[in-house]
Amino acid sequence: VLTKRIAVLPGDGIGPEVCAEALKVLEAVSERFGHQFELDVQLMGACAIDATGDPLPESTLQACFEADAILLGAIGDPKYDNNPAAKVRPEQGLLRLRKSLGLFANIRPVTAYEVLLSHSPLKSDRISGVDMVIYRELTGGIYFGQKGRTEEGAFDHCTYTREEIVRIAHLAFQAATTRRNKLTLVDKANVLETSRLWREVVQQIAPEYPSVAVDYLFVDNAAMQMILNPKQFDVILTENMFGDIISDEASVIAGSLGLLPSASVGETAALFEPIHGSFPQAKGKGIANPIATILSVAMMLEHFGLQEEADLVKEAVDYTLDKKVLTPELRADHPFTTEQVGAFIANYV
Amino acid sequence: VLTKRIAVLPGDGIGPEVCAEALKVLEAVSERFGHQFELDVQLMGACAIDATGDPLPESTLQACFEADAILLGAIGDPKYDNNPAAKVRPEQGLLRLRKSLGLFANIRPVTAYEVLLSHSPLKSDRISGVDMVIYRELTGGIYFGQKGRTEEGAFDHCTYTREEIVRIAHLAFQAATTRRNKLTLVDKANVLETSRLWREVVQQIAPEYPSVAVDYLFVDNAAMQMILNPKQFDVILTENMFGDIISDEASVIAGSLGLLPSASVGETAALFEPIHGSFPQAKGKGIANPIATILSVAMMLEHFGLQEEADLVKEAVDYTLDKKVLTPELRADHPFTTEQVGAFIANYV
Ligand SMILES: CC(C)[C@H](C(=O)O)[C@@H](O)C(=O)O
Ligand SMILES: CC(C)[C@H](C(=O)O)[C@@H](O)C(=O)O
Numbered sequence: 127v128l129t130k131r132i133a134v135l136p137g138d139g140i141g142p143e144v145c146a147e148a149l150k151v152l153e154a155v156s157e158r159f160g161h162q163f164e165l166d167v168q169l170m171g172a173c174a175i176d177a178t179g180d181p182l183p184e185s186t187l188q189a190c191f192e193a194d195a196i197l198l199g200a201i202g203d204p205k206y207d208n209n210p211a212a213k214v215r216p217e218q219g220l221l222r223l224r225k226s227l228g229l230f231a232n233i234r235p236v237t238a239y240e241v242l243l244s245h246s247p248l249k250s251d252r253i254s255g256v257d258m259v260i261y262r263e264l265t266g267g268i269y270f271g272q273k274g275r276t277e278e279g280a281f282d283h284c285t286y287t288r289e290e291i292v293r294i295a296h297l298a299f300q301a302a303t304t305r306r307n308k309l310t311l312v313d314k315a316n317v318l319e320t321s322r323l324w325r326e327v328v329q330q331i332a333p334e335y336p337s338v339a340v341d342y343l344f345v346d347n348a349a350m351q352m353i354l355n356p357k358q359f360d361v362i363l364t365e366n367m368f369g370d371i372i373s374d375e376a377s378v379i380a381g382s383l384g385l386l387p388s389a390s391v392g393e394t395a396a397l398f399e400p401i402h403g404s405f406p407q408a409k410g411k412g413i414a415n416p417i418a419t420i421l422s423v424a425m426m427l428e429h430f431g432l433q434e435e436a437d438l439v440k441e442a443v444d445y446t447l448d449k450k451v452l453t454p455e456l457r458a459d460h461p462f463t464t465e466q467v468g469a470f471i472a473n474y475v
Numbered sequence: 476v477l478t479k480r481i482a483v484l485p486g487d488g489i490g491p492e493v494c495a496e497a498l499k500v501l502e503a504v505s506e507r508f509g510h511q512f513e514l515d516v517q518l519m520g521a522c523a524i525d526a527t528g529d530p531l532p533e534s535t536l537q538a539c540f541e542a543d544a545i546l547l548g549a550i551g552d553p554k555y556d557n558n559p560a561a562k563v564r565p566e567q568g569l570l571r572l573r574k575s576l577g578l579f580a581n582i583r584p585v586t587a588y589e590v591l592l593s594h595s596p597l598k599s600d601r602i603s604g605v606d607m608v609i610y611r612e613l614t615g616g617i618y619f620g621q622k623g624r625t626e627e628g629a630f631d632h633c634t635y636t637r638e639e640i641v642r643i644a645h646l647a648f649q650a651a652t653t654r655r656n657k658l659t660l661v662d663k664a665n666v667l668e669t670s671r672l673w674r675e676v677v678q679q680i681a682p683e684y685p686s687v688a689v690d691y692l693f694v695d696n697a698a699m700q701m702i703l704n705p706k707q708f709d710v711i712l713t714e715n716m717f718g719d720i721i722s723d724e725a726s727v728i729a730g731s732l733g734l735l736p737s738a739s740v741g742e743t744a745a746l747f748e749p750i751h752g753s754f755p756q757a758k759g760k761g762i763a764n765p766i767a768t769i770l771s772v773a774m775m776l777e778h779f780g781l782q783e784e785a786d787l788v789k790e791a792v793d794y795t796l797d798k799k800v801l802t803p804e805l806r807a808d809h810p811f812t813t814e815q816v817g818a819f820i821a822n823y824v
Contacts, residue, residue, distance in 0.1 A: 246598075249595075249597070276634075286628050289627070349720045350724060353597075353728065374699050378699045
């Protein structure tokens with residue numbers, strides 16, 4: 127029996143709704159297994175800007191430092207987009223949170239659920255059986271380099287140190303050894319010096335994992351292969367900017383954007399969130415799919431070492447998919463609401 | 476009746492084969508309409524490294540400067556890949572050619588051919604009717620910024636000047652006015668300063684094209700939308716690196732990688748090439764699809780102001796598709812060879 131403290135950041139748009147359902151499921155796990163989860167709910171994102179002027183208030187950051195794990199809903203509000211003059215943006219809070227907590231590895235499993243194949247934009251034979259996990263570097267590269275304006279224009283600097291590559295590369299290789307023993311590095315080594323460094327480091331580390339076959343793909347080719355033959359991928363390793371693009375591309379091929387969880391981990395901290403955004407148009411309508419957030423809770427349980435509990439949550443989700451207890455984007459006729467899906471899964475647990 | 480000088484760079488892999496067929500078609504145009512095309516065939520890419528040590532020998536560059544247009548096959552050879560130590564790479568020749576000639580706009584039309592819908596990895600309803608053109612900035616950004624190593628790692632600098640954005644933005648807006656009057660800027664303005672500059676410049680220019688509706692998409696979202704709903708796109712405008720990724724992604728959704736041409740233009744120079752690579756495994760087998768290169772010749776004819784001639788080449792290609800005179804990747808039973816497809820199209824012309 128464990129006691130864990132969890133910082134909960136529901137965020138904006140549909141974030142609070144999907145978080146509420148994920149917490150229902152966590153509560154059910156707690157009841158069934160006797161664990162104690164202490165929740166500390168905090169503001170972050172546009173709602174935090176509205177309330178405090180800061181997308182990541184000091185108290186929120188503090189709560190995250192003190193927690194064993196963080197559950198995030200989603201952040202972002204259209205009133206801060208398309209406005210190059212906006213000085214404060216919800217995204218800044220997210221970037222600062224990642225950097226402050228040292229969450230250097232973003233981990234995104236992408237699975238094709240057989241019952242959902244008809245919802246994929248891809249033909250079923252291309253995606254049936256897809257099962258990959260993407261390791262995206264999350265606190266380096268062009269996201270965090272120097273940026274600014276000059277007389278004539280603007281600049282963004284991309285930098286990587288060896289050490290930044292080494293630590294996430296080990297995580298990705300280790301993951302490969304527990305899976306199908308294949309690792310694909312996605313880079314642009316024919317053009318970028320940082321990519322050549324990534325390739326060098328990965329080539330140096332590879333001998334430590336003799337069971338893992340390593341493959342190298344230029345990012346433009348990877349963007350094509352993701353559509354042409356996504357089954358070829360097992361573990362993908364890549365830098366921050368390419369990971370942003372490739373992992374979002376990967377997330378839609380399986381037709382299950384609302385089902386995909388993610389973990390962002392560092393030496394000590396760990397954050398779990400659905401990969402979908404705050405989807406403001408859907409806010410308050412009861413149509414948001416809570417499953418991605420619920421599966422993020424399953425990743426959190428695994429992170430706590432609670433494998434049985436995590437497996438039970440995943441089993442509950444599979445059952446829900448089988449029974450077609452689904453929100454409207456996956457079931458047009460007689461769809462279920464966000465709350466009904468959450469309750470069904472919590473009940474199974 | 477025109478006289479034009481064309482530098483021909485067949486390049487590596489299947490490059491020479493597809494160029495040969497495109498030149499057959501150009502010859503047919505010349506015979507039918509009485510134009511004179513003077514060809515100047517030159518080395519470039521891996522074959523140029525092998526012959527001279529330089530992927531872009533001085534004589535090749537000189538020929539390109541003196542030509543009215545350049546036709547490129549494809550460059551690249553596996554022996555120069557996956558070798559971070561290789562000091563000379565075929566790609567360097569291409570990048571230097573683009574920069575030396577000031578080819579700042581890469582233009583890629585992506586069309587879904589109805590007869591090929593069954594070959595798309597996407598379901599037909601998603602792609603039927605897709606018709607977009609991508610304007611990728613080609614001589615700025617992280618490709619051409621300072622790059623190098625430091626004690627601990629490596630760096631690549633991305634810079635853009637206002638002027639670099641202005642000139643391609645005008646081309647893209649002009650294209651939109653001759654099409655469906657929609658322009659989508661793809662950037663990462665929530666993170667990058669250069670992207671915020673792109674957004675600013677595009678917002679400033681937009682009023683000069685009141686008929687054009689402007690849309691802004693973050694690149695990660697664009698990578699998703701390209702799969703979920705590619706029909707929404709008319710003209711896409713984007714910077715160099717994002718353009719590399721998004722245009723390659725776009726090229727496979729229609730199931731017709733071997734059919735897509737491109738133009739790269741500057742103030743004075745213009746280069747035409749298929750978007751596919753050198754595909755070394757297919758070299759010499761007669762299985763390479765020459766249509767992308769033939770359609771690149773059609774774009775060249777348009778560039779010369781020869782609209783009737785260009786339309787005739789496109790009509791010939793449509794006829795070829797209708798009659799299913801196709802290479803193996805598009806026709807498994809009784810496929811035609813590279814030469815047969817080229818001859819069929821040249822003959823129609
Ligand atoms: C909101 C944005 C800064 C963020 C990113 O680009 O990292 C998001 O797209 C993501 O992938 O988590
Ligand atoms: C070969 C490479 C340097 C090039 C690029 O990235 O620009 C290619 O991928 C392209 O898109 O023409």
